[in-house]
Amino acid sequence: MQVTGDQFTLAAALARNDLATFPDYPAEIRAPVGTTYGVSGFQIHFGADDVFTPGDAPDVLVAMNPAALTTNLRDLKRGGLLIVNSDEFKAANLRKAGYAANPLEDGSLSSWDVLAIDITKLTQAAVASTGLSSKEAARCKNFWTLGLMYWIYGRSLEPTVRWLEAKFAKRPELVAANVQALKAGHAYGETAEISHHRYDVPPAAVQPGKYRNISGNIATAWGLLAAGQLTGLPVVMGAYPITPASDVLHELSRHKALGVTTVQAEDEIAAICVAIGASYAGSLGVTVTSGPGMALKTEALGLAVSTELPLVVVNVQRGGPSTGLPTKTEQADLFQAVYGRNGEAPICVLAAATPADCFAMAIEAARIAVKYMTPVILLTDGYLANGAEPWRVPDVSKLAKIPVTQRTEVEGFHPFVRDPKTLARAWAVPGTPGLTHRIGGIEKDFKSGHISYSPENHELMSRTREAKILGIAEDIPEQGIEVGADHGKLLVLGWGSTYGAIREAVSRCRARGLDVSHAHLRNLHPFPRNLGALLGKFERVLVPEMNLGQLVRLIRSQYLLPAISYTKIQGKPFKVDEIESRIRQELEPGDRPSATNGSSAVHEEP
C-alpha cells in the first residue's frame, strides 16, 4: 500500500499540486493480511491551493478488504467515493474484520457512493498473458487500482511505468504484469460508467523552483548533512535503531562520501556518548532517537551540559509512556526536553513544524550548538517523520555558512574561558598544541576551569550556564504570526507537527470572519524574546497539543497568562475540523459545534 501511495504522491507532485501525505503503518512487521491491526494505510491530500495537512475527511477511500474498510470508513466524507475490492468481501475476511454481515449487501454503506469492483479477478484477467501464477497475478491488484485512480484524477501513467521498469529491472515479467495491471485499471475507468467521478485538480500556484517530495526524517538527515558542510565540520552520528527515528540513521549511513560517519552503537547511552566524544574531538556530534531512547540519554545529556560541548539530539517523538505506541505520533516529550534532567541542566529546545521544515531546523540546531557550545534538542515526531510534502530544493551554495571557532590561541586559555557575548566556552580540540586541558562532569571553576567545590563558584557557574541558554533568545528570530493579525481576540499558539491543521483551521475561521490568528513556535526553550509581548496583544490564547498540556504550562508559568489548553492524545494528528470547532466554540459561544467524530477530548484547565 505504501508503494502505491508513494507513486500516487509522485503523480500529484508532477501535476504540480500542493500536497501532504500521511502513511499509517501497522505496529507489526508483517501483520496477517485481513486483520484490522494489519491494515496499512496511506492518506494523501492534494490540491491547487496550499495544502497543509493530509486532510481530515477524504473525498475518496480505496478499501482493499473489509478490515481496511472498517478501520477507515469513519473518516470518509459523507457522499464521498468508496472503492472496494469486492473479491475480498468473503466470509472469512468479514469475520476477521468484525463484520456480522457483508456491508456491501446490508445497506450500511448507503451514505457513500460505493464502487464495488472485483479488482482481484479483473487484475488476474488483465495479466493472464504474462504467465504469472494466479497468486502472483493477484499481487498486481494495487497497481490495477492505482491505474483506476490515475484515470479518475487524469494523471499520466508514465512516471509509474518508468519506476516499475527500474524497480524490477531484473524481473521483466513483473514489470510487464504490473504495467498491464496499471493500464487495465486505467482502461476500466474509461469503459465503466463512472465519469461523474472524474476530478480535475489544476496545478497549485507555488514559488518557482525545483521541487521534490521529502519526508521529515530525510529532511532531518539532509539538514544534518548540510550543517556539516555549512560549518565545515565532519558529522559523527551515534545512534541506536528505534521507530520512528531509524530512517535518519539509515539515510546518513549512506553518505560517507559527504563526510558523515555513523556509528550504530550498542544502546542509546553509548550512542549519545559517541556523539559527545566526537564533539569533544572537534566534530559535529549528533544523535537521533525516540521516547524510550531519549529517556536513556538523560544522564549523558547532563554531561554535555556540564562540559558545554556542542551536540544535536533529534527526538522523533512517538506515543508514550514507555514503549507506548511506537508507530504512532505524539508531542509528549516537550517537558522532558526542557526540564527532564537531574540538576539545573538548561538546554536549547527547537521543534520542526512540517516535514520539509525539519531540514531548516536541523541546520538551526547545529548553528546554535556550535555557536553556544551546548546540546540542542530538536523535536520532530512520527507524523513529520513519515509524512511528506513538496520541498523546494535549495541552492546549497547560497545557504548561510555557519562560522565555527576552534581555539588555537594559547595566551589566556583555560577550558572554561568564555566569549563575553555568547558566554560560550572555548572549544579547544585534542591535537591542538599548547591547549591540553581536562574537563569533566564535576563543577568547574569559573576562572580556571579546574574542579571547584566552592559554593559561590557553583552559584556563578549555574547562573552562567542558564544565562547562556536564555541568551540564545537574542539570536533567534522574533516570534511571527503565520496567519491573521498580530493582535486580536484569539491567538492559536501551536508547536511542532500541528502546524498544518492549525493553519488550515485558522484560515477557515478567518474566512468565516472570526478574529483569530495563528502563531507557531519553533523555539521552545528559550522562547523568542518578543513572545510575551505578542501573547499580551490577544484577549485569549489557545494552545492545541497532542499531549495532555505541556506547552501551555510553560507559557502559563513564564507569562502568567491564562492560556487555554486543547489537547488530543490519540497517536494521531489533529483534524482541521477539530481545531476549527474548538476555535468557533471559543469565538461563537452562542452556537457551540462539537468536534466531529467526537474523537478529541478537551482539557481546559491544565
Add this chain to the structure above:
Amino acid sequence: MQVTGDQFTLAAALARNDLATFPDYPAEIRAPVGTTYGVSGFQIHFGADDVFTPGDAPDVLVAMNPAALTTNLRDLKRGGLLIVNSDEFKAANLRKAGYAANPLEDGSLSSWDVLAIDITKLTQAAVASTGLSSKEAARCKNFWTLGLMYWIYGRSLEPTVRWLEAKFAKRPELVAANVQALKAGHAYGETAEISHHRYDVPPAAVQPGKYRNISGNIATAWGLLAAGQLTGLPVVMGAYPITPASDVLHELSRHKALGVTTVQAEDEIAAICVAIGASYAGSLGVTVTSGPGMALKTEALGLAVSTELPLVVVNVQRGGPSTGLPTKTEQADLFQAVYGRNGEAPICVLAAATPADCFAMAIEAARIAVKYMTPVILLTDGYLANGAEPWRVPDVSKLAKIPVTQRTEVEGFHPFVRDPKTLARAWAVPGTPGLTHRIGGIEKDFKSGHISYSPENHELMSRTREAKILGIAEDIPEQGIEVGADHGKLLVLGWGSTYGAIREAVSRCRARGLDVSHAHLRNLHPFPRNLGALLGKFERVLVPEMNLGQLVRLIRSQYLLPAISYTKIQGKPFKVDEIESRIRQELEPGDRPSATNGSSAVHEEP
C-alpha cells in the same frame, strides 16, 4: 572529626537539648590533611528552645589546623570563641591553607575571642603513659578537644567513655589513650583560666517520650522497614551505590531478619528493574539513588507508570548537573521528578522536610504506591541525608496499618480492571490461580487489558492515568501552615530541607511584628487540594529553593500566581539570616538589609 561530632551530638541529646547537625564531608576519600579541600567539618546547633537548623553563625569554632580555620572562620559569630590547635600553625600548613602570615600572630583574629592551645603536645603528654608512639598519641587530639568542649558545656564524659570502650574493645590501649585524652582536655578547662567561656544550656521542653538521634538516610531506611511491616509486604530494594544515597542501602542490607531483601545491582537501571520485578511479583519494590542515577532510571520509571505497579523511588538529591557536587546538597531534581519522562507519565512526588520526617514520608510513599498502584518518588537531599536531629521513637504497634489488596477473585478479572474510586488497577500476583495475564509497556485496552493501538483508547488510558495521580490530592492532608496566620501579607512557601531555615526565619520576623507565615509542601505532585485557595489568601508568596526556581514555576503555571522566587545554588543550605533578610526586604521595603555574607543571590523573575 565526624566521630567527635557524633559524640558531642549525643552528649547534647542526653542533656535533652533540642539540636540539629550538619556534617560536611570533603569530596575526596582521604584528602590530604592540611589542604582546604581536605577539611572535614561538623556543625551542631543545640538549645533549650526548638532548634530547626544547624545554625548560621556558630558561637564556638574549633579549628584543628589552618585549613579548617580559613574554611570556616567566616561563619563564626563576631566575638565568638575560637579554639585553635596552635601546634598545627606551622609554615607548611599555613602555606597549604593559603595564609601568607600566621593569623595567630598578625592580629587578623582580633574580632574573635581566640583560645590558642598546643593541643597536640598536651595530648601527647596526657597519653604518654599508655606507651603509644608519639604519632599514635597525637591521633587522640580530637578526644582531648572533645573533653575540653564537654567542660565548656558542662557535659558528662560517661557516654563517650562507654562508646570508646565498645568501639575499641579489642584494642584496650586505644581505649585507655583516648579516655585519658578526653579527661585531660576536660581537666584543662578546669585549670586554665577560661571559665568565662562556660555555657549552661538547659534541657529543651519537648514532648515526652523516648528519643534518639536520627539522620535522614537512616530515617528513610527505617521508614521503608516500617512500610514493609505496616503493609505486611516483604520489601525488596534494588540499589546501586551512589553518594549521598548509599547509606540507605547499607542500612537496609543489615535487616534481612526484618523481611528485607537488598540487591546491589550492576547499575541504576538494573536496580529499578529489580524493584519493578519484585513489585510485579507481589513485594514492595523500592530503589534509592541520587541525581545521575535518577537520570538513568527514567526509562524504567515509564514502564512502572505504564504497567501501573507500586514502586518507591528515593532520590537523595545532590549538586548537579551531571556529576556536579556529589557530597553537597541541592533541590534541583524537582522538575525531573514531576516532568522528566518521555510521554505522559504522571508520577506522585513527595518530599521530606527534616531528617526525622524522612521516616514518615517513606511510609507515606509506600502507602500511596500500593493503594494507587503507582511509582512514587520521594525527594530528600544530601543535607537531610547526613544531618541528624532528635527523633521521638514511635510505638510501632500504634503506627497506622496500610491495607493492601492483592487480587485473588477470578470473576471479572483483567489486569487493568480498576477500583472505581482510586482508579488503581488490580494487583494480581504471579502464583495466583486463575489470574494469569500479560502486561507490558505498550498501551493497553481499558476494557480488556490487552494490547491496544486504538486512538480513542489511548486517549482514555492517558487521561485515566493522569486522573489517578491527580486524584491522590483527595487522599492527602490539606496544606497547613507551620507558623503564622492562614492569610496575610506574605507566605513563605518552601519544600524539602529548607524547612528549618524558613521556619526559624519566619518566627524571627514574626517576633519583629512582620505579617508573614510559613507553609511547607510535602506533596509536590499532586499539590494538596486546598493549596490554590490557601495561596490566594496571601498578598504575596515567596518561594525559597536551593535551585534556580523550580517549585515556583510549578506554582505559577498551576495557579497563575506571581509567586516570587528566591534561590540559592551553592551546594549549601540556606542560612536563617538569608531568608530573614529576604522577608524583611519584602515587608520592610524602606529599610533593605542585604543577606549576610553576600553569599546568596536573588532570582526574582523565574
Add this chain to the structure above:
Amino acid sequence: MNDVVQPTPLTRKDFSSDQDVRWCPGCGDYSILANVQRVLPELGVRPENMVWVSGIGCSSRFPYYMSTYGFHTIHGRAPAIATGIRAANPDLSVWLVTGDGDGLSIGGNHLMHCLRRNVDLRMLLFNNRIYGLTKGQYSPTSEAGKVTKSTPDGSTDYPIDPASLALGCGSSFVARAIDVDADLLGAVLRRAGKHHGSAFVEIYQNCVVFNDGAFDAFTAPEVRPERTIRCEHGKPLLFGKEKNRGLRIRPGTLELEVIELGKDGMTEADVLVHDETNAPLAMLLAHMPFPEFPVATGVLHAVERQTYDAALAAQHEAAAAKSGKLSLQQLFETGETWTV
C-alpha cells in the same frame, strides 16, 4: 519450580493464550513457540506458577502467546526484572525470552551479570542475527561486513558468539538449539527446564523478512547432519549422517580437530567424549570455526552450583536465626536513647 505436580496432567493447551500470534508468516518464532508449548507440560509446573519475561523485539512478544503470567518489559532489561521477580518469589518458574539485539546489544550487561550471579531462571535467546522489529539493522551477532539498512557498506564490527559469551560470563548452563529442529529444541528445553541456576539457551531463528536463510548453511535438513554436531554428556562427539566423523583434541595442543573414523587408523576410541561439566571444552566447542568444523548444538555446558536466589534465601534464614527476631521496635531503640 517447587510446585507440587498437580493431579490433572497439563497439556500444551494449558500454555497457549487466546491472543492472535502476530509474527510474519514463516518466522522461526512460530516453531519455537510450538515446541515450548509442547515441552512445558512435561515439567509439571502449573501455568500460574510460571512467569515469562521478555524485553523488546519480535522475539520478545513471546509472553503474549503463553497463558502463564507474562511481562513484556523494556528493551534489554528483562534479566534485571527477572532477577527482581526471583528475589521476591523464588517459588516461581521464571523464563526469559530475548533477541540478539535485546540480549546482547542494549541488554548485554544485564545478561552478563544475571548469568554470573546464577539467578535461577531460563533464558532463551532467539538469535536471528538481525534486528527484526526495527526492520533490519545489523545486530551484535551479524556476520562481519553485513550489509543492512544501517550499514549499507557493510558492518565494521566483529560478531559475538552468544554461547561463547555466556560461557565467558560463567553461566552454569549453556546450550544451543535450532528453531526448526524440534527434537533438539525439545531436548534442550527439557534440560533447561530442570536446571537450577541460569540456563542460557541460544536458538538459531530464521527471520524470513530481514535475514532469510541466515542459518541455512547448517540448519537446512539436507546438510544438518554433516554441518552440526549434537553434544550429549557422556557420548562420543560424533557427527555426519553415518556418524563417521568425530572430534578429538589434537595431541599436545589445546585445539580440537575433526577426524574421520576408519581413516588414518582412527576409531571411535579416538573420539572425544562430551563432558558437559568441562568449561574449557564447552568453550572450544562453542568457538569452532564454520565451515571447517560443524556447529555444536545441544547442551554444551552444565554444572550445578549455588544459585543467587538460594544464597539470598540462606542469608535470610541465617539472619532470622541469628538476630533471634529483633523487632522493629527493638531496632529503633538500639544505641543511645533518652527519655523525656
Add this chain to the structure above:
Amino acid sequence: MNDVVQPTPLTRKDFSSDQDVRWCPGCGDYSILANVQRVLPELGVRPENMVWVSGIGCSSRFPYYMSTYGFHTIHGRAPAIATGIRAANPDLSVWLVTGDGDGLSIGGNHLMHCLRRNVDLRMLLFNNRIYGLTKGQYSPTSEAGKVTKSTPDGSTDYPIDPASLALGCGSSFVARAIDVDADLLGAVLRRAGKHHGSAFVEIYQNCVVFNDGAFDAFTAPEVRPERTIRCEHGKPLLFGKEKNRGLRIRPGTLELEVIELGKDGMTEADVLVHDETNAPLAMLLAHMPFPEFPVATGVLHAVERQTYDAALAAQHEAAAAKSGKLSLQQLFETGETWTV
C-alpha cells in the same frame, strides 16, 4: 598514534599536570600514575596528541594528573565516549582508565562492545576489587562472600575475572599487571602503547582504605615469584625464585598443570612455551585457580586485526572513490523532481 616523533625528546614531566593528586596516601593508584608517566615518553606521542578518558571512581580521576587532553566522563561510559573520539579523529592516541565497578559493573556492556569492535585504544582497568570512591561496597571482582557495607552477610555473587571476560569478548590484547611491580607494569604499558586495536590491561591495585592487602597473597614481594607467573611470548612458562616450576598441558586433556623441573623426570622441554596469539591458552592462563596455580601476569594474549577505526576509514575512502564525490546539491536532486 600516527604522530611523527618530535625532535625534543619527551620526559615524564611533559605528562604531569600541575594538579594536586588527591588519592589516599598509600593508594596503589600513585604507583600506576608514576609508571604511566615514566613509560609514555618512550612512545613518542606528544601530550597534545594524547587523550585520557575515564569514567567515575577513584581510578577515574587519573586524567586530571596527566598534562595531556583529558575527559573525566560519567560512570561506566568512557569506552563509548572514547569510541566517539576515535571515530572523529583516528590520529589521537586514546587511553582509557576505568575501575572494576566503572568498567565491569555499570560499564560492562560498553567495555564488551568496545573490545569486540577492536576500537584502537588502550584500556587500563584498575582492579581493587571494591568500590573505592563510594566508600567500600563490593564490586563484580570482589571474592564470593565478601563482607562490605552493602553486603554485611557476605556477597552472594560469583566474581568476574576481568582478563577472562576481555578474552571472552574477543579482545585483541589482554594483559595483567600489578600496581607495585614497576618492571612488569612498565613492560605491559609499553606493549599496550604500541598495540593497534583495543588493548585491555588489568592492573591489580591496592585500595589501602577499603580493601587493604587484597592482593598480598600473590603481590607481596616475598611471595611474588612463587605465586605469579610472567607470560612472555616465545618463552617457557616458568616461575618460582629459582625458575624451577613451570606449566604444561596435562596430556590428552584441555587442562594446565604445574610441574617441577627435575621432579618426575620433568625438564624445561616439558614446559609449555607461551604463545600470545593462542586465545584458548590465554583463557586457561587467565582462569588458573589460585593458590593451586600462580596468577598469570604479562601479555596473555595479543593479535593484530583490523581495528574499528581503520574499517570506518576504509569505508570512507571507498565511498569517496565510488561516488565520484556526489555533491550535496546532487543528492538533493536525485530521484524525481519537478520544476515550477
